[in-house]
Amino acid sequence: MHNPSLITSIEARNQAYRESLENPEEFWGHVADQFTWKRKWDSVLDWNFEEPNVRWFDGAQLNITENCLDRHLPERGDEIALIWESNSPNEESKKYTYNELHEAVCVFAQVLRSGGIKKGDRVCIYMGMVPELAIAVLACARVGAIHSVIFGGFSAHSVADRVNDAQATAIITCDGAYRGAKDIPLKAIIDEALQHCNSVKTVWIYERTNIEIELKEGRDILWKQAIAHVNIQEAINTPAETMEAEDPLFILYTSGSTGKPKGVVHTCGGYMVWTHYTFTNAFQYQRGWVHFCTADIGWITGHSYILYGPLTAGATTLLFEGIPTYPNPDRFWEIVEKHNVDILYTAPTAIRSLMSAGNDWVMNHKMPSLKVLGTVGEPINEEAWQWYHKMVGKGNCEIVDTWWQTETGGVLISNLAAVTPSKPTFATLPLPGVEPLLVDENGNEIFGNNVSGNLCIRKPWPGILRTTWGDHERCKQTYFSTYPGLYFTGDGALRDENGNYRITGRVDDVLNVSGHRIGTAEVENAINLHTGVIESAIVGYPHDIKGQGIYAFVIYQGLETDLRTLSHQINETVSREIGAIAKADKIQIVSGLPKTRSGKIMRRILRKIAEGELESLGDTSTLLDPSMVDSIIQGRL
Ligand code: WTA
Numbered sequence: 094m095h096n097p098s099l100i101t102s103i104e105a106r107n108q109a110y111r112e113s114l115e116n117p118e119e120f121w122g123h124v125a126d127q128f129t130w131k132r133k134w135d136s137v138l139d140w141n142f143e144e145p146n147v148r149w150f151d152g153a154q155l156n157i158t159e160n161c162l163d164r165h166l167p168e169r170g171d172e173i174a175l176i177w178e179s180n181s182p183n184e185e186s187k188k189y190t191y192n193e194l195h196e197a198v199c200v201f202a203q204v205l206r207s208g209g210i211k212k213g214d215r216v217c218i219y220m221g222m223v224p225e226l227a228i229a230v231l232a233c234a235r236v237g238a239i240h241s242v243i244f245g246g247f248s249a250h251s252v253a254d255r256v257n258d259a260q261a262t263a264i265i266t267c268d269g270a271y272r273g274a275k276d277i278p279l280k281a282i283i284d285e286a287l288q289h290c291n292s293v294k295t296v297w298i299y300e301r302t303n304i305e306i307e308l309k310e311g312r313d314i315l316w317k318q319a320i321a322h323v324n325i326q327e328a329i330n331t332p333a334e335t336m337e338a339e340d341p342l343f344i345l346y347t348s349g350s351t352g353k354p355k356g357v358v359h360t361c362g363g364y365m366v367w368t369h370y371t372f373t374n375a376f377q378y379q380r381g382w383v384h385f386c387t388a389d390i391g392w393i394t395g396h397s398y399i400l401y402g403p404l405t406a407g408a409t410t411l412l413f414e415g416i417p418t419y420p421n422p423d424r425f426w427e428i429v430e431k432h433n434v435d436i437l438y439t440a441p442t443a444i445r446s447l448m449s450a451g452n453d454w455v456m457n458h459k460m461p462s463l464k465v466l467g468t469v470g471e472p473i474n475e476e477a478w479q480w481y482h483k484m485v486g487k488g489n490c491e492i493v494d495t496w497w498q499t500e501t502g503g504v505l506i507s508n509l510a511a512v513t514p515s516k517p518t519f520a521t522l523p524l525p526g527v528e529p530l531l532v533d534e535n536g537n538e539i540f541g542n543n544v545s546g547n548l549c550i551r552k553p554w555p556g557i558l559r560t561t562w563g564d565h566e567r568c569k570q571t572y573f574s575t576y577p578g579l580y581f582t583g584d585g586a587l588r589d590e591n592g593n594y595r596i597t598g599r600v601d602d603v604l605n606v607s608g609h610r611i612g613t614a615e616v617e618n619a620i621n622l623h624t625g626v627i628e629s630a631i632v633g634y635p636h637d638i639k640g641q642g643i644y645a646f647v648i649y650q651g652l653e654t655d656l657r658t659l660s661h662q663i664n665e666t667v668s669r670e671i672g673a674i675a676k677a678d679k680i681q682i683v684s685g686l687p688k689t690r691s692g693k694i695m696r697r698i699l700r701k702i703a704e705g706e707l708e709s710l711g712d713t714s715t716l717l718d719p720s721m722v723d724s725i726i727q728g729r730l
Contacts, residue, residue, distance in 0.1 A: 096406070098124045100374050106513055106525075113525035114552070121149070121526065121555060125366050128405075129164045130155045131335055134362075140553045142580065144565075145573045147553045148339050149363035156333035157342060157365045158235045161404035162195040163333070170195075173409045176383065177224045178428050180271035180415035186432070187224060191407070194228070196329060201225075201232035203328040204319045208263065208295050212237030212334050215261040215344065219243045219252060219279055221270025222414040225299040225316060226390055227400060229265045234342060234361075237334035238263075241344040241356070244391025245270050245277055247672040249285035251354075255346050256290045258356055259562060263295040265316075269302035273419035280306040338362025344562045345393055347499040348612035349571055350602040356562030357393075357499050364502050365405060367556025371503040371524060372402030375493050376465050377510040382435035383462070385411040385428065387443060392609075393499040394469055398438055402503065417443045422450035426458035426485075434460075437485070438467035438495075440608040444477045445638045448484075455484045465510040467493045470608030471640045472596055478517040496520035496596045498582065499610070500572065502556025505529070506594050519595040526554040531588060536576040545587035547600055549579040598641075602696070604633040606641050611675050613696075616643065619670035620677075623663050625651015630686050630694050631677070634703035642678035644703035646725065649682050656682065679703075679730045685721045687713070702726055 100106045113120040118137040125134070135152030162174075170192040177187040189197065210216060216238045220226040226242075233240035241259050243252055256264070264287070270277040280298055284307065287293055298306065299316040308315075336342075342364055344356040372378060384403050388394035390412075403410040411432060417425050417439075425447065429437060447455065466486050468478075473494055482492055491510035497503060505527045506520040513522060523529050531539040531546030539546040557580065561568040575581045585597040599605060602613045613631040620629040627648040636642035645663070653659040660680040667676050687695045701710050702725055713719045 096373055097127060098370060098373070099377075100509060100512060100525075103513055106509060109525040110523070114528055117526065117552070121366065124370055125150060125362075128155065128160050128365065128369075134338060138553070142553075142573050142578055145569060147557055147559055149360075149366070149553075149555045150338035153338040153362055154335050155338065155361060155365070156235065156237075156336055157361050157401065157405075158198060158231050159333050160365055161231065161401065162191060162198060165191045165407045166195060169407055172407070174404065175224060175227060176409060176411045176432055178411065178413045178415075178432070180273065180419065182420065182424070182427060189224060196325065197224075197228045198231040198235055199328040199331065200320050200323045200325060201228050202235040202333075203323045203331060204297070205232055205236050205238060205263075206331075207322075208297075208314070210236055210238050210263055212336070213340075214238045214263070215241055215259040216263045216265060217241045217243055217252075217256050217259065217261040219245060219264060219266045219283060220299065221245055221267050221272065221277070221279065221301060222389060222412055223267065223299065223301055224412065225267075227412060230390065230396075230400060235333045237336055237340070239341045239343055241346070242391050242396070243346070244389055244672075245272070245279060246391075246674050248669055249282045250670050251672055252282060252286035253289040254354070255356075256286060256293060258346070259344055260292045261290075262292055263297070264293055265297045265299070267299045267301045268306045269304045271302060271414060273416040276302055276304065278304060284309070336361045339559070341559075343396065345396065345499055347393075348603060348610045348615055350612060350614065352612065352614040352618045354612070354615070355564070355567055355571070357558045358560045358562050359502050359556070360559050363555035363557070365401065367503045367554060368397045368402035369405040371556075372398060372408075373406050374509050374524065375495055375504050375507045376436045376438070376467060377512060378403075378406055378408055378436065380407070382464070383409045383411060383432055384436045384438070385413070385432070385434040386438040387413060387417065387425065388438075388440070388469075393502075394438075397503050417447055418450065421454065422447050423454040423458060426455055426460060429460045429463060430458055433462035435462055436465045436467065437463060438469065440470040441468055441473040441477050442471065442607040442639055444468065444473070444481050448477060448480045449638060452484060460485070460487070463490050465493060466490045467495055469495045469497070471605045472598055473518060475517050491515065494518070494520045496594070500558040501554070502558070505550070505554065506596075516589075516593055519589065519593045521593045523594070528552050529586075529594060530579070531586060532576055532579070542588055542590045542592060545585065545597065547576075548582045548584045548586040548594070548596070549576055550582065551579060553580075604631070604641050604643060606633070606643060606674065607639045609674050611643070615671060616645070616667060616675050616677070619667045619675065620645060620647060620663055622670060623666040625649050625653065626663070628686060630696065630699055632696055632700045632703045634679075634700075636678065643676070644699075644730075645677040645680045646683050646686060646699055647680055648685065681725070681728055681730050683725050683728060685718065687721050687725070688717050689715055690717050698722060699725075702729060705729075
């Protein structure tokens with residue numbers, strides 16, 4: 094299948110960029126023509142950023158799974174759609190052809206239907222990285238249910254919050270998950286979460302680890318038993334649900350500046366076009382290539398670049414159950430060699446952690462199949478970029494630094510592999526359809542080059558979020574009100590003399606720890622639940638491996654006197670409330686926090702203290718008690 098919207102030269106990129114901004118309707122209409130639609134659109138784009146209201150391909154009907162699966166069957170039904178690699182190098186990998194994946198999805202879709210799941214219902218998915226996770230996600234999309242995948246590292250409490258917010262009627266989970274040396278008891282966590290959720294009627298369980306689980310009569314169904322009852326021919330012949338282009342495809346919860354995670358909503362048509370367009374162009378995907386994205390499907394990167402982007406393109410996508418350092422820090426390289434991976438897409442945190450394991454681990458692997466190396470999730474430092482390029486790519490691979498967000502659905506700013514130049518630590522240029530701009534604190538646009546400011550986007554691209562689930566006002570307030578008329582990313586950026594963008598990090602109260610977004614308020618709320626904690630403040634500080642670490646300043650008046658025990662207990666509370674990913678790296682007990690006269694915590698000062706930049710604390714005269722700062726500095730960890 095020739096891909097007419099694949100950009101193959103700088104000139105073509107510049108022309109596509111111009112056309113996409115001058116005439117977005119014609120441009121995206123043309124791109125969208127290559128998909129399978131059940132009905133074509135009445136209009137390509139209607140939008141305003143005031144409400145906000147964004148509609149792409151309005152009036153069109155489709156099912157995204159027909160574009161991921163069915164349409165490839167005549168030509169490449171026997172080609173590999175999915176390779177699964179176990180957590181353990183000793184377990185055999187699994188491969189699904191497009192025919193096989195199609196069948197498995199149709200079968201599980203039938204299970205969902207017979208369980209009463211219909212279009213518009215919300216289904217939460219809480220599984221490890223097994224093929225059945227991909228099958229579950231696609232089966233939801235096939236029957237028109239809105240999937241909400243919850244990362245397997247979240248606690249029962251976080252799961253319950255998400256299930257309740259979405260009012261999910263069903264859960265798909267596993268008995269347990271393998272992750273490195275750990276076994277995670279997913280089903281037990283679901284059981285605990287569901288004590289606080291009454292919308293859920295059915296739980297399907299895929300047995301992966303065979304740990305003992307309790308089955309609740311009338312609610313819990315084993316995956317294997319459920320699919321055993323399906324008539325395969327009937328399942329294959331049952332048509333995929335007809336979806337409007339603007340019907341929700343999924344909800345994905347992500348952290349923001351407030352305590353409560355918000356459900357970012359993506360819709361069927363625009364998201365499909367965007368993930369396909371960005372996947373094929375940023376990575377310059379060629380037919381027959383194997384694409385290995387190391388993210389978890391619980392995050393947006395897994396949604397867009399393990400599942401929807403590669404599958405709509407008919408690629409071979411690789412799903413890895415484990416972690417980069419288990420059993421040894423050459424697990425990625427082993428997988429690359431074993432499966433002849435062409436594109437490797439990972440996060441700076443993984444790169445830094447593998448770099449710190451020493452060069453021998455990577456030098457022993459030649460990896461001649463590699464062509465493109467991608468990075469995502471956080472700013473990549475020059476040293477990690479160079480190591481990735483020289484040691485992993487052996488100097489022969491293109492590096493694409495892709496900047497984007499849960500809310501953007503797919504990549505917005507990135508070089509296109511071997512088509513537009515890379516520049517270490519820069520995401521470089523926007524993709525067609527994306528018009529970035531920098532603004533100052535007052536919302537005035539900052540023109541010219543060699544400038545930095547807050548990164549906004551002027552117009553909608555097909556993959557932009559449409560709303561936050563159940564609370565449209567929150568979507569408006571969070572993204573479209575800070576700078577009226579613009580989408581505000583929450584990131585700061587710098588623009589060089591050639592118009593290349595370098596993302597410098599979040600400018601709001603969101604931390605990026607190991608490429609995971611964590612809201613400071615969420616962590617503070619969790620810490621404050623610990624007995625004896627009066628108040629707390631969280632800031633980020635530079636961390637060699639994780640990019641950012643979590644530094645907690647805590648006012649504690651409880652009984653525990655041993656600081657190590659106390660820190661441990663506080664982190665246990667955080668794990669219970671949110672998940673282990675949000676644990677603080679440093680916990681400093683303080684007698685007070687620097688506050689303004691109006692009672693606002695001066696985070697700027699705490700940030701400087703955590704970063705160790707004690708000379709540049711700035712003006713502390715507006716503080717209620719300036720001497721507080723000295724005592725915090727003295728106790729600095
Ligand atoms: C950060 C992940 C620098 C950024 C796809 C953004 C990056 C947040 C990059 C979104 C990059 C993502 N360079 N920073 N290439 N990619 N970020 O929603 O701060 O998990 O706002 O989406 O990650 O994280 P999210």
